[in-house]
Amino acid sequence: MMRRIRAAALAVVVALGTAGCVAIPTDSSPQPLKTFERRPAAQAPARPTATMDPEALVHGFLRATADPTAAHSAARAFLTPENAARWDDRGDTTVLGNISVVTESRTDNEATVRITGDNTASLKVNGQLLPATGRVETTMRLTRTPTGWRIDGPLPQGVHLDRAQFDSTFRLATLYFTDHEHRRLVGDPRWFFVGQLTASSVAARLLAGPSLDLVRATASAIPAKAELGDAGRRDQGGGVRIDLKNAGSPSDQDRELMAAQLVWTLSSADSPAPYVITLDGQPLLPKHADGIRLADVQKFSPTAADGNQDRLDVISDGQMSTVEGTALKPVGGGLNDGKQVVSANVSPDRSRVAAVRGPRPDRPAPGAPPADPDAAPPADDARSQLVSGPYGGAVATLATGATITRPSFGANGDLWAVVDGKPTRWGPDARPTVADIEALDAVARGPIIEMQVSPDGVRAALIVAGQVLFAIIETAEDGRLVLAHPRFAAFNIGNRAVALDWSSPTTLVVARDAAETPVTQVPLSGLPAAGMVTGNLAPPVRAVAANLSATYVADTRGVLKLAPSTERGQTWEDVPAGKGPDMVPVVP
Incomplete structure (x- = not known):
């Protein structure tokens, strides 16, 4: 386990808006409608090279942090081996916009850069994105190595990510839970790194439960002890297979609602239909053993209009x-x-x-004052x-x-x-x-x-x-x-x-x-x-x-x-x- 770093050189000038009362500016302008569009497939961020100057290397690091694979191994490549070993990347991700990277001092072998940016959002470890506000400032120390500049100074705990890179490399999926009466589906939007948006990862987050703010307000037809078994694309017949284990013996009504939760969740992640869902290897819905489609659970549609x-x-x-x-x-x-x-x-x-x-x-x-001062209320x-x-x-x-x-x-x-x-x-x-x-x-x-x-x-x-x-x-x-x-x-x-x-x-x-x-x-x-x-x-x-x-x-x-x-x-x-x-x- 990585040991915790010492106090980081991080100064949050204005705290997150969720921490208390915040004066919201009256002259801020909404962003264009393109923020709701599906984004094209993103290219992987560049790896560090020997020709990168300190500023370019720090920009590359803040883009590489988008990829959480193998404890952010892509981002650790921008650090010295010693710094990579002690960087604690656990916790939430601060999504920074309008990033400025300026060199404060530089010699042939050492450099210090100052990073400033707008705190636009906090990405929770479960993929929930919460809007934030304020200004973030921090410094990073770099050293020249035989393979080029690398970051070797202490880093703040957690992850800092370039907003533009987030926009191009994360995709939205909605996990569906139920209300307490098990009558309707309730959406819980989550963000996934594009390389991890798979049927198995989406189903795993659904089984892990709702975001903390929804715990008391929602329920699930999927038993809490249920585990994800075999999951992935089907080689024959197309679509996706999902096997749940240790789900007990749910009623027919619960089976139908379990299917609705899984199918609408997988569909929101653009996983292809049909969805072959089984409980311990047996069809969740026997009449749809060859696969369930949205039309089969349409009565639970979270977006149905009459x-x-x-x-x-x-x-x-x-x-x-x-x-x-x-x-x-x-x-x-x-x-x-x-x-x-x-x-x-x-x-x-x-x-x-x-x-x-x-x-x-x-x-x-x-x-309003009465016409007669002696009039009744x-x-x-x-x-x-x-x-x-x-x-x-x-x-x-x-x-x-x-x-x-x-x-x-x-x-x-x-x-x-x-x-x-x-x-x-x-x-x-x-x-x-x-x-x-x-x-x-x-x-x-x-x-x-x-x-x-x-x-x-x-x-x-x-x-x-x-x-x-x-x-x-x-x-x-x-x-x-x-x-x-x-x-x-x-x-x-x-x-x-x-x-x-x-x-x-x-x-x-x-x-x-x-x-x-x-x-x-x-x-x-x-x-x-x-x-x-x-x-x-x-x-x-x-x-x-x-x-x-x-x-x-x-x-x-x-x-x-x-x-x-x-x-x-x-x-x-x-x-x-x-x-x-x-x-x-x-x-x-």
């Missing part, structure tokens, strides 16, 4: 209406009584609606109301408050909203439960103006004082409902977010109060936010509504829909029935 998600409603003049062609049809029932609707949401199956009603027009707004109808009920039917009041955020439906029919700063969940029995936000307050302070639950029901996306955060919805050991493990979603979108929605279980769409890139995508994978197209938008963008089928925004002219990509690119199209400066889109 026809209900194609429907659009809009809010205008205090009423919620269904868009039917170029016309608007007010939603029936009591929802629109008093024309007070200011925000709303619809359940995924479009069977229920929830809305926030503002104060009645003939009542003063909350906090304002009644409940002078406060905002959260109402819910069948879509098109009678609605009931669930809560009142001075401020209530746009409601959000969870995956199990529960309803969420932030009432006077308190995230609250209502179950099917309409009883409220207030979530503990102590961890959230420790990361970001300020008003919560938006909260939307992910389609799988495990995560929440929030806007706190203009900053976008992710949190995990979990139940603590003592039974408390908790918004746990909060983290900033990205550090390049500033603190001017005004609205957000989930376009998929692993991607957010965020509206910003900004003329430049007013709409961005933010992935769960740890990549930076990516600016979406701006064609035909008239900022500021005030609202966003998204699902797996479509993305809508509302700007100063009305509601627009993101059009499909064409050879000419992509743009936003006007919704004819949604024209008007006060229009707000609503989708299931």
